[in-house]
Amino acid sequence: MTNLLTGALPKIVRVIPRNRNIEAMLLLFAVGLNAFELAQIQLSLLEKLTPEFFFYWLPPAILALVIHMILRSRASEADPMILPIALVLNGLGLSMIYRLDLGSIANGGTELFGTRQIIWTVIAMAVAAAVIIYVPSHLFLRRYVYVSMFIGIALLLAPSLPFIGRSINGARLWIGIGPLTFQPGELAKIALTVFFAGYLVTRRESLALTGRKVLGLRIPRARELGPILVIWAASLLVLVLQRDLGTSLLYFGLFIVLVFVATGRSIYVIVGMTMFITGALVASRVMDYVSGRFESWLNPFDSKNYDAVGGSYQLAQGIFGLAHGNLLGTGLGGGIPHLVPLAESDFIIASLGEELGLIGMFAILALYLLFVSRGLRIGFSHPDDFSKLLAAGLSFVIALQCFIVIGGVTRVVPLTGLTTPLLAAGGSSLLANWIIVGVLLRISDSVGGGKNES
Numbered sequence: 001m002t003n004l005l006t007g008a009l010p011k012i013v014r015v016i017p018r019n020r021n022i023e024a025m026l027l028l029f030a031v032g033l034n035a036f037e038l039a040q041i042q043l044s045l046l047e048k049l050t051p052e053f054f055f056y057w058l059p060p061a062i063l064a065l066v067i068h069m070i071l072r073s074r075a076s077e078a079d080p081m082i083l084p085i086a087l088v089l090n091g092l093g094l095s096m097i098y099r100l101d102l103g104s105i106a107n108g109g110t111e112l113f114g115t116r117q118i119i120w121t122v123i124a125m126a127v128a129a130a131v132i133i134y135v136p137s138h139l140f141l142r143r144y145v146y147v148s149m150f151i152g153i154a155l156l157l158a159p160s161l162p163f164i165g166r167s168i169n170g171a172r173l174w175i176g177i178g179p180l181t182f183q184p185g186e187l188a189k190i191a192l193t194v195f196f197a198g199y200l201v202t203r204r205e206s207l208a209l210t211g212r213k214v215l216g217l218r219i220p221r222a223r224e225l226g227p228i229l230v231i232w233a234a235s236l237l238v239l240v241l242q243r244d245l246g247t248s249l250l251y252f253g254l255f256i257v258l259v260f261v262a263t264g265r266s267i268y269v270i271v272g273m274t275m276f277i278t279g280a281l282v283a284s285r286v287m288d289y290v291s292g293r294f295e296s297w298l299n300p301f302d303s304k305n306y307d308a309v310g311g312s313y314q315l316a317q318g319i320f321g322l323a324h325g326n327l328l329g330t331g332l333g334g335g336i337p338h339l340v341p342l343a344e345s346d347f348i349i350a351s352l353g354e355e356l357g358l359i360g361m362f363a364i365l366a367l368y369l370l371f372v373s374r375g376l377r378i379g380f381s382h383p384d385d386f387s388k389l390l391a392a393g394l395s396f397v398i399a400l401q402c403f404i405v406i407g408g409v410t411r412v413v414p415l416t417g418l419t420t421p422l423l424a425a426g427g428s429s430l431l432a433n434w435i436i437v438g439v440l441l442r443i444s445d446s447v448g449g450g451k452n453e454s
Contacts (some may be wrong), residue, residue, distance in 0.1 A: 019080040020072050026084035027068055031061045034091030037332060041099045044333025045106070056098050056118055060091055063125040070132050075445035078132075079378060082444070085371045086422055086437045090121060090430070092364070093423035095332065096344070096351055103338045113344050113425045120427035124434035131438030138442050142386050145198030152191035153234075155184035173247070173417065185247055186432035189254070189397050190439075196255055197389035200262040204385070231255045245280070245293060246404050246416025250397070252276050257396045258389055261379075297414040314341045318350035318409050322361075329357030344425040346417060349409045365406070368421075372399045378444040391443050394436045 038053050064087045071078050098114040105112075141148070158175050159165045166174040166181055174181045231252055256272035259265075283290040296305050296312035300319070305312040317340045324335065337343045337351035344351070353361045375395030379388045398421050405424075408415040419429040 017076045019078065020068070020076060023068060023071070023080035023083060026081065027064055027087065030084045030087040030091065031057075031064065033088060034060065034095065037092060037095040038098065040332045041095060041102070044331065045099070045102045052098075056094055056114065057091075059118060059122050060087060060094070060125065063122060063129070067125065067129050067132065070129055071441065071445075075132055075441055077445045077447075078441040079374055079444040081374050082371065082437060082440055085367050085374075086434070089364075089367060089371075089422040090434075092352070093348065093420075093425075094118060094121065096337075096348060096355075096423075097425050099333055099355075100338060100344045100351065102333075103336075107338065116427070117425050117430070120430045123427070124431045127431060128434040128438035128441075131435060132442055135439075135442055137446065138387065138390065138439060139384070139446075141194050141390070142198055142201075145195055148191045148198070149195040152188045152195060155188035155191065156234075158184045183426070183428035186428040187435075189250065190394070190432060190435060192251060193254065193258075193393040193397060194390065196258045197386055197393055200258055200389055201385045204262040245290060245414060246408070246418040249276065249280075249404060249416070250400050250418065253400050254393060254396055257400075258393050261392050262385075262389060293414045293416075297411065300411065314347065315409075315411065315415050317341070318347045319411065321347075321350040321354040322410070325354040325357045325360075327358050329353075329355050329360055331355060345419055346405075346424070347409060348424045349406050349420055352423070364423075365402075368398065368402045372396075372402075375440050378440060378447065382443065382447040387443055387446065391440060394440055397436065398433070 035053075035057050038057050039049060042049050042053060064083065067083060071083070094114070094117055097117050101112045101114045159173050161175075164175045164177065166176040173183050173185055175184055176182070234251070252272070253276075256269055259268045259272070280290070284294045285291065292308075292310065296315060299305055300312035300315045302312070306316055307313070321335070321337060321340050324330065329335070332355050335351075335354040337354050340347045340350050349361075349364075352364065356363070372395045375391055375398070379391030379395065382388050382391065401418055401421050404413065404416055405418050405420045407413040408418075419426045421433045422430065
């Protein structure tokens, strides 16, 4: 409508959602925090700032700003906290890996991980941006539920194939072409989450309402337990073929959690955990690999386990490192985390715990807890059942990984070979977790996931 006095068209004012402004402020804090970490490391170990500072600081900061601008135009109602939390964790992991590289150089080492990690960070964040741009709605995934199942199974079995399969540190989890290696199981967890969500949407009624009551508890029918038996058998197959207890627990635990979210029946959790614990105990008696992990977990300081090849030396060193950190830590660059094998990947939590202390560990755990809670909030506030299960499943993927990895380093559960999400060195893990970030942002936009901040 034209202005009646001037005859001019009214000016259209574009209102920027409050979520994006909150996200912008949080991103500035995250970028500043990452700069402080890198500066402290260089001043502690090199006693000066060098141009390498910008190599590790600028690419994630610029890409985070690009994703933020994309969200302003393509997903303006997306959750405002997920991207800043992911950036803080990714930046902290990069800083620690760079710190370990500097320590390795000082001790005559040649294998460096920082450059590789920053390249993978750029690739992973670019893929997350592409997810937001080219996936206008996540609901199209519902049309490919069984395709996702076949893709997930193919990715899981790929490391078992001849010629391309690779065994590293006793676990056959990688595929490789020449010097390049990739862990397809990291992408398999996303594909299987899509399958689990789509399958349970169609079966939730029969899973929730059928079965006989015994002592006031409704017991599911045998055929309703079929999918749980299939996933249980598949998880044990992963344990046998790939010698990886952590991945086995991750997939089976994810399915059981989604069954509970879909049906609200705790009996599935009880039955599922009983089945997994029984299978793991049997495997600990039959498979030397699993029994060795259990023995190292129960008696890490026993000289027999400590001195054995593949024994508890790594676990014990990690515990010593955490103890050395005490309450406040040694400060970034002030510890000796390189004494722990695989300090940049499997045991990056021990490295961070030594230099940031117990308070720093609590801060990291709080960030993961906040990330998972935002993901669950996105799912439970969505009116669509598939979206609800998909968001909950992707959030639990992060939660279960944190529990399995951090629990293994701190001796809560047996040690496994999974990586800490967004922190640890590893391109395939970083790529998968940034895809999860992108999908959660897309789901949250479809429900206005960042509204009514509390």
